[in-house]
Amino acid sequence: MARRTGRRPGNPDTREAILAAAREAFAERGFDAASIRAIAAGAGVDPALVHHYFGTKDQLFLAAMNSPIDPQQLIPQVWAGDRDQLGERLVRVFLGIWDSPAGAAAVALLRSAVSNEWTARLMREFVLTQVLRQVVKAAGIEPEEARIRVPLVGSQLVGLAMVRYIIKIEPFASTPTEALVAAVGPTVQRYLTDELPGVFDHLA
Amino acid sequence: MARRTGRRPGNPDTREAILAAAREAFAERGFDAASIRAIAAGAGVDPALVHHYFGTKDQLFLAAMNSPIDPQQLIPQVWAGDRDQLGERLVRVFLGIWDSPAGAAAVALLRSAVSNEWTARLMREFVLTQVLRQVVKAAGIEPEEARIRVPLVGSQLVGLAMVRYIIKIEPFASTPTEALVAAVGPTVQRYLTDELPGVFDHLA
Numbered sequence: 001m002a003r004r005t006g007r008r009p010g011n012p013d014t015r016e017a018i019l020a021a022a023r024e025a026f027a028e029r030g031f032d033a034a035s036i037r038a039i040a041a042g043a044g045v046d047p048a049l050v051h052h053y054f055g056t057k058d059q060l061f062l063a064a065m066n067s068p069i070d071p072q073q074l075i076p077q078v079w080a081g082d083r084d085q086l087g088e089r090l091v092r093v094f095l096g097i098w099d100s101p102a103g104a105a106a107v108a109l110l111r112s113a114v115s116n117e118w119t120a121r122l123m124r125e126f127v128l129t130q131v132l133r134q135v136v137k138a139a140g141i142e143p144e145e146a147r148i149r150v151p152l153v154g155s156q157l158v159g160l161a162m163v164r165y166i167i168k169i170e171p172f173a174s175t176p177t178e179a180l181v182a183a184v185g186p187t188v189q190r191y192l193t194d195e196l197p198g199v200f201d202h203l204a
Numbered sequence: 205m206a207r208r209t210g211r212r213p214g215n216p217d218t219r220e221a222i223l224a225a226a227r228e229a230f231a232e233r234g235f236d237a238a239s240i241r242a243i244a245a246g247a248g249v250d251p252a253l254v255h256h257y258f259g260t261k262d263q264l265f266l267a268a269m270n271s272p273i274d275p276q277q278l279i280p281q282v283w284a285g286d287r288d289q290l291g292e293r294l295v296r297v298f299l300g301i302w303d304s305p306a307g308a309a310a311v312a313l314l315r316s317a318v319s320n321e322w323t324a325r326l327m328r329e330f331v332l333t334q335v336l337r338q339v340v341k342a343a344g345i346e347p348e349e350a351r352i353r354v355p356l357v358g359s360q361l362v363g364l365a366m367v368r369y370i371i372k373i374e375p376f377a378s379t380p381t382e383a384l385v386a387a388v389g390p391t392v393q394r395y396l397t398d399e400l401p402g403v404f405d406h407l408a
Contacts, residue, residue: 113371114318120371127373151367151376152387158371159363163355167317167324167362169331172355175406182402183356187391198386202379 017043018050022064027121031061031129058130065122066109068102071130079138086139087189091181094157098165099177107165110158127154139192144203152191160184214257221247222254226268231325235265235333262334269326270313272306275334283342290343291393295385298361302369303381311369314362331358343396348407356395364388 021042025034036057040047054060062070074097078089098106112119127150136146160180164173190196225246229238240261244251258264266274278301282293302310316323331354340350364384368377394400 111318114315114366123371124373127371147375148379148383148387151373154373155363155367155388156360156391157363158366159359159361162318162362162366163359167327167331169328169355169358171351171407175352179352179403179406183352183395183400184359187360187394190391191387196387199383202383203375 014043014045014049015053018045018053018060019064022060023118023122026061026064026125027118031057031125036060061126061130065119065126066105067126068105068109069097071134075134075138083193084189085185086192087187088181088185090153090188090192091157091160091184092177094160095164095177095180098161103165106161110161110166127151135192141192145200148199148203149191149196153188156184156187156191214253218247218249218253219257222249222257222264223268226264227322227326230265230268230329231322235261235329240264265330265334269323269330270309271330272309272313273301275338279338279342287397288393289389290396291391292385292389294357294392294396295361295364295388296381298364299368299381299384302365307369310365314365314370331355339396345396349404352403352407353395353400357392360388360391360395 018039021039022034025039025042028034029038034057036047036050039060040050043050050060054063058072059070061067074093078086078093081089097103109119109123113123114120131154132146132150135141135150136143141149163169164175164180222243225243226238229243229246232238233242238261240254241251243264244254247254254264258267262276263274265271278297282290282297285293301307313323313327317327318324335358336350336354339345339354340347345353367373368379368384
């Protein structure tokens with residue numbers, strides 16, 4: 001077995017084989033149906049090695065999609081505080097990722113999700129299983145409503161990233177973060193916690 | 205000179221040469237600085253032929269970026285009616301484009317803008333010169349504020365298209381249009397016409 005060295009132990013070829021098998025399994029079968037056992041078999045390694053290299057299935061998934069962030073680590077930051085400022089905090093944390101060194105990985109991921117159907121599938125699984133479930137758990141939003149509320153929030157945040165970091169429309173792209181928090185925070189707040197008449201009728 | 209046949213007259217090679225020269229000129233110099241004369245020279249044709257094939261510079265620009273829509277034709281549809289329902293009408297018209305046969309071209313354009321720096325530049329010019337100017341003119345929004353308000357609207361609409369038509373997160377992707385109009389319309393309305401405290405401070 002490979003020597004453990006910091007956060008990325010193991011033989012690079014083995015690591016890559018596991019990540020490739022994981023991407024295929026998560027994109028094809030979805031997060032829940034993809035098993036560590038099947039991913040290990042796909043990579044030709046022992047399941048214990050997958051856990052040893054990547055930890056939990058959630059952590060393997062984040063590694064497989066080159067996620068610049070771990071939602072489980074960010075969500076406490078967003079939820080700590082006044083419920084009325086949830087939207088503002090979420091926008092602030094989100095823009096903070098793009099403005100940090102992780103921003104380059106976020107741009108690459110978004111580009112790939114747009115041009116590549118497989119990455120789009122992984123992104124979908126990411127939103128549904130990593131973000132949606134965390135949000136439902138943390139915010140106590142009704143799960144049926146969360147299936148519309150979370151993509152609404154996602155639509156505003158993804159679009160913000162597109163216009164600011166990819167299409168780069170000025171002066172919007174260089175507008176101070178706090179001006180955007182003031183503009184977009186209330187939108188996100190409304191999508192998460194307001195009543196939204198007419199939006200859930202078709203779910204009934 | 206080529207025979208006029210319907211909306212796309214002329215020699216296909218000449219048309220393509222003009223469009224290629226136009227894309228380069230608009231992306232490199234921007235819409236305002238790119239002249240029909242320079243584009244014609246780049247394509248090795250007479251400026252009169254450019255007008256003959258494509259009409260105005262605005263029309264040439266829309267053709268060069270394969271725009272599925274002409275904002276000048278859509279804006280009257282959005283602005284006709286109660287100013288309080290501007291946001292709802294804009295979301296309805298926007299989703300209507302994506303759900304129409306032009307939707308495929310819109311998906312292609314968005315994909316290209318994300319993966320290709322040149323298309324991103326054209327998209328930027330498109331938003332700034334075709335959409336922004338029309339909106340300022342039609343809605344009487346203060347031009348300095350419009351430079352933030354219009355990209356805010358753009359961020360919500362582009363993100364909506366991403367989540368619904370490209371990443372396709374269900375059940376959001378198959379949510380009835382009117383449910384999304386009810387959800388997103390007020391956001392767009394607020395970005396266009398509400399006061400937005402704290403958003404414009406840095407412009408002063």
